Amino acid sequence: MRTPGAVVQPTGRVFMSRLPNVATAITPANNNTAYFVYVGRTTETVVAKYVEFYVYAKGTGTQTAEVGLFSTPSGPNKNSQTLTKLIADGTLTSLTAADKVVARNSAAFNSGAGYIVPAGTHIWAGIRTAMGTNQPNLAGLCMDYQEGMVLSNTAAGALTGAGPWTGAIITQPASYYLNTPLAPDLRITMD
Secondary structure (H helix, E strand, O other): OOOOOOOOOOOOOOHHHHHHHOOOOOOOOOOEEEEEEEEOOOOEEEEEOOEEEEEEOOEOOOEEEEEEEEEEEOOOOOOEEEEEEEEOOEOOOOOOOOOOEEEEEEOOOOOOEEEEEEEOOOOEEEEEOOOOOOOEEEEOOOOOOOOOOEEEEOOOOOEEEOOOHHHHHEEOOOOOOOOOOOOOOOOEEEO
16 A cells, blocks of 8 residues: 555656646846745755746846855745855846747756756745846746745845845735736746
């Protein structure tokens, strides 16, 4: 007889937030704001290759953007956290070419080999966009209720920099609806 859960693969090929995306989109706040999305704690060593996200509406102007993998000492805890960069990439697929496309870093992290994330790591996906004219509109995550599963830093600068970054809780103003996006819907993939 199998134990409950024994038929489920412990680690899939995609790590994503438990927060919902209820058909909403977010335009990143400004050129220096970075967003960080908690995707979980690794139960075994994994090789992460890409940070993916959905572009509802393309940006315009010269493209400047970075994605990366980050870690914290603990999981979301209703507080700001210090995010340590594991790896980041400033070469992304085009965020100005088309609407309604999946975008990600152009090549797998670590020159195509992927980044080895040790077991027990609290892992976050991060993004910053600083387009020349208009920011892209990205699929968004909602309903964090200030748990700290999404964090932001309004003065981050390039994520390819040294870091670390302090990620602050993204509060949902009372005038907003529950389906108001708080951060981009970022996913970490292994292929």
